[in-house]
Amino acid sequence: MGCRVGGVPAIKSRRAPTKGDQREQSLVEAARMVFREKPISQVTIDELAGAAGITRSGFYFYFESKQALLAAVVDQRIAEADMEMSEWLASDGLDRDALRRGLARGLARWKVDGRWLREAFLAPYPGPEVQQIRDRLVQQGCTMFSKRIERDAKAGLTVGGPPDLLAKMAVNLRNATFSDAYANPDEFDEGELLDTLADAVLRLVYGVVTAG
Amino acid sequence: MGCRVGGVPAIKSRRAPTKGDQREQSLVEAARMVFREKPISQVTIDELAGAAGITRSGFYFYFESKQALLAAVVDQRIAEADMEMSEWLASDGLDRDALRRGLARGLARWKVDGRWLREAFLAPYPGPEVQQIRDRLVQQGCTMFSKRIERDAKAGLTVGGPPDLLAKMAVNLRNATFSDAYANPDEFDEGELLDTLADAVLRLVYGVVTAG
DNA sequence: ATAGTTTTCAACACTGCGTCAAAAACTAGA
């Protein structure tokens, strides 16, 4: 322990943004940049501190560890991720177009921040802080997805298994596919990838072959 | 550099198993045990060496790094993984039963060695040695899968997209599901998981809802 | 100005990595 605020800011208190708040934010932003460049395991705390204009030991005034900082980075991007799929999650029926649009938004984000997104969402042991945030986010995403599936099942669409399992599979499939797409940027045609993925998710969940 | 043999033994030379060969093997076996206990990042070379009965610096006589040893561990288990799915890969038509059997074999293996399998096959940056073996193995698996899909397509089964993409998706789905199953051993019923996964793969690739 | 708080930093101790050269154990030929 010994940090400025709790690891992941729950609800910020209403005080004016003091110098420390700014520094903390610039640390998060600097980290996002640095984490784009190389695997997190190869990033030193010295580097992160330097990128934000402080010395290494100063870093520990703001965060307990590299992982805690990564957790903050992830945390600040959750809102975006929620937005991405909300259109489709709110829609009814299969609505392949909305699904594809959501996936396209996700892919666009992964093309930029894929490097650390991979480490945050795919790595088996990302450290306790990240683990916690990841679980929350995945849980949340799966629950909403799960609800949609149940809704669709009630509306008479064929569904191929327990909704919660299917939801998790779909989310995993999406993440893994984006991860691959980031790792081999030019191996696949982007449009084809999105089409295939959208269809794959629909087939996976609803057992339906859409036209086209 | 400075190791006894090349990182990943291609084809062992025909000499009798000298003392060093035994030690190397016991190092691999000890590592498999140790890697079951905790995340690889938390395992020290000292620990691995100790588990095989030598000192830390002695380790480097056999392997360049922890990752190189992990690569050797993975390498020695490739044959098993190949066997698992070969029945289904060789069969024709959907053959859900063969598929389910193959998946069941895989799940059984993951229940034992899931910890390091996750790190070898899911972690974004497992180190160059492991990366190489993983790529080879995944490539190989996907190719065989891909061939089966093409075969099936020719035989008149509906297929939902480019075979190579579908194959990769199916493999990713399987790995991710097994990984989840390892991480939360008692969250899902094993039989249900296998049924759902088998059906999911069939739907994903062939767009078919099987009876049952 | 000044007392209290927030922020910064240099110095320290610690863990784990990788290298090296010398010692020890092993092997084969005379």
Added chain:
DNA sequence: TCTAGTTTTTGACGCAGTGTTGAAAACTAT
């Protein structure tokens, strides 16, 4: 069996990165 050569083992060294601490410096509010 002795011996020269090879394989294996080891302790000691230097290095990089971590996390802590206590004091200095920079702020803030009275």
